[in-house]
Amino acid sequence: MAAILVVDDSTTMRQMVAFTLSSAGHAVTEAPDGAKALALARQQKFDLVITDVNMPGMNGIDLVQGLRGLPDCKFIPILVLTTEAGAELKQKGRSAGATGWIVKPFNPEVLLDTLKKVLD
Amino acid sequence: MTTLRFKLYAYRNRIVPMLVLIMVPWLAIAAWAPWWMLTVSLPLLFVCAWLLFLHVLPTPPATRRVTDDRRLSDTEILTMRKSDQHAQELLARWASMTHESKQQLDEVDQHVTEVMTHAESAVVEIGKRFVEVTRKTRKQVELAVGLLSRTGGEAMDDDGPPDSLTDYINASDALLKDLGKQLSGLGEQLAALSARQEAVREDSKRIDGALDQLAGLASQIRVLALDSSRRGSSDNRAFVEMTDRVRDLSLTADESSRAIRRTLEDIKAQAGSTDNAIRALAMQARDAGRKSNEQVTQLTGATLGKMQEVHAALGEIGDLGERIQADINQIIIELQFQDITQQKLQRLKAPMLAELANSWISMFEETRAFNQKLPVRAETPDAQRAQPFRVSRKNAPEADKGRGESAPQETEPRRDDGSKVELF
Numbered sequence: 001m002a003a004i005l006v007v008d009d010s011t012t013m014r015q016m017v018a019f020t021l022s023s024a025g026h027a028v029t030e031a032p033d034g035a036k037a038l039a040l041a042r043q044q045k046f047d048l049v050i051t052d053v054n055m056p057g058m059n060g061i062d063l064v065q066g067l068r069g070l071p072d073c074k075f076i077p078i079l080v081l082t083t084e085a086g087a088e089l090k091q092k093g094r095s096a097g098a099t100g101w102i103v104k105p106f107n108p109e110v111l112l113d114t115l116k117k118v119l120d
Numbered sequence: 121m122t123t124l125r126f127k128l129y130a131y132r133n134r135i136v137p138m139l140v141l142i143m144v145p146w147l148a149i150a151a152w153a154p155w156w157m158l159t160v161s162l163p164l165l166f167v168c169a170w171l172l173f174l175h176v177l178p179t180p181p182a183t184r185r186v187t188d189d190r191r192l193s194d195t196e197i198l199t200m201r202k203s204d205q206h207a208q209e210l211l212a213r214w215a216s217m218t219h220e221s222k223q224q225l226d227e228v229d230q231h232v233t234e235v236m237t238h239a240e241s242a243v244v245e246i247g248k249r250f251v252e253v254t255r256k257t258r259k260q261v262e263l264a265v266g267l268l269s270r271t272g273g274e275a276m277d278d279d280g281p282p283d284s285l286t287d288y289i290n291a292s293d294a295l296l297k298d299l300g301k302q303l304s305g306l307g308e309q310l311a312a313l314s315a316r317q318e319a320v321r322e323d324s325k326r327i328d329g330a331l332d333q334l335a336g337l338a339s340q341i342r343v344l345a346l347d348s349s350r351r352g353s354s355d356n357r358a359f360v361e362m363t364d365r366v367r368d369l370s371l372t373a374d375e376s377s378r379a380i381r382r383t384l385e386d387i388k389a390q391a392g393s394t395d396n397a398i399r400a401l402a403m404q405a406r407d408a409g410r411k412s413n414e415q416v417t418q419l420t421g422a423t424l425g426k427m428q429e430v431h432a433a434l435g436e437i438g439d440l441g442e443r444i445q446a447d448i449n450q451i452i453i454e455l456q457f458q459d460i461t462q463q464k465l466q467r468l469k470a471p472m473l474a475e476l477a478n479s480w481i482s483m484f485e486e487t488r489a490f491n492q493k494l495p496v497r498a499e500t501p502d503a504q505r506a507q508p509f510r511v512s513r514k515n516a517p518e519a520d521k522g523r524g525e526s527a528p529q530e531t532e533p534r535r536d537d538g539s540k541v542e543l544f
Contacts, residue, residue: 010459010463012455012456012458012459013456013459016452016455016456016459019452020452054463054467083460083463083464104456104460105453105456105457105460106453106456107449107453108448108449108452109449
């Protein structure tokens with residue numbers, strides 16, 4: 001069981017990811033935007049972070065950069081879950097420190113397999 | 121005449137430069153051309169210029185027409201012609217703007233329709249999936265319940281194999297009880313056999329005693345024989361005494377032999393009875409074993425069949441579980457599609473509507489500025505009717521207030537395309 005932080009401005013999407021991860025036995029914490037996610041990451045230690053890109057305020061790429069600046073999040077896996085599939089944006093995410101890029105809509109089985117891979 | 125006057129008015133600032141330009145070639149050749157040529161060409165030059173002015177130069181748009189109001193001056197008519205031209209341009213821009221707005225609204229409408237279609241299909245799909253999940257779950261439960269008790273607790277048929285695990289357990293229990301009862305009977309019979317064996321042992325002891333007695337008699341007879349041979353001839357009385365003793369011994373031996381015979385008959389009878397009991401016991405044990413074997417074979421076969429059935433049912437339950445999981449995954453994907461489409465529409469809606477609103481505000485400002493630039497004579501009712509556009513007080517509260525003022529700079533909208541307004 002892993003402690004996972006899910007960041008997405010869409011409540012539906014957040015709950016969908018949380019449902020999938022909770023069903024697999026993970027402990028899920030939700031955040032509606034990048035700023036709140038950063039605040040949570042400062043207070044609590046997570047094993048993995050899943051974030052959207054297009055969010056109000058701080059976007060996902062900036063969040064990845066911010067998380068990589070925190071000592072507890074320097075080496076944890078960070079997955080980007082977004083509708084964007086452009087190569088340029090992917091490269092930006094990679095440069096910011098993202099571990100993986102998943103394009104929405106996600107298949108729960110694929111998401112769990114990816115989680116298993118990055119957590120192992 | 122009117123055309124000539126309007127032309128003169130329209131080109132009043134250009135007549136002198138035009139004449140100078142026409143005179144340039146004449147002046148250029150004036151130095152070396154003969155005097156008579158210069159004299160003839162000069163009036164011809166003016167005639168050509170006059171013809172050029174009348175027939176080649178375009179007539180200005182503000183030329184007075186038959187329908188023009190005679191009370192208006194030429195300047196006013198020209199100003200109105202210019203205003204009319206601006207109004208036409210403004211109308212064209214309004215038409216273009218309306219067309220673009222319609223296209224954008226059509227696009228929005230198309231996206232909204234698309235979203236609604238997506239949402240509708242997603243809801244239908246989710247509903248179907250939920251029905252499927254419910255159906256499969258119900259089937260799982262039915263399979264599990266049927267696995268535990270297919271006959272619903274009905275009594276098992278005596279001849280047939282058990283139909284459910286409950287029946288199987290009941291049959292096993294009955295078989296084991298039956299076996300226990302039979303083993304208990306066998307135990308009792310064995311106890312009876314043991315008692316009979318004890319009686320035989322007692323009879324054997326009695327035979328041993330009789331045999332000991334017979335051995336003692338034989339010993340006494342041997343002693344008497346030796347004693348009689350030693351004293352045979354000397355003492356007649358002793359011989360009689362010895363004879364009596366032999367007779368007594370003989371009687372005792374006879375009694376012992378009869379006792380032994382009786383005992384042997386008892387033993388024979390006991391042996392026969394024991395043999396019969398053992399035969400009956402063996403037959404009973406054989407019957408019980410055969411019956412138990414048959415029942416165990418039947419139960420084992422039924423159990424194996426039931427195990428296969430259980431295996432198949434569990435496999436089906438597992439398959440149904442996997443299919444339920446797949447349905448739930450599909451539901452999650454459908455919900456995501458709906459959410460993604462909704463987000464896209466949200467992102468599309470705001471800038472498109474803002475752009476549309478800005479365009480309309482810009483056009484409104486241009487129109488208002490145009491209205492403000494109309495002549496002051498527009499205060500008359502006729503002129504008011506002639507104004508091409510009037511904005512409502514609701515949409516432009518500043519419009520009527522600012523009428524007649526020079527420029528609407530203080531009411532500039534938030535968009536920075538004031539240059540369009542400045543064109544007027």
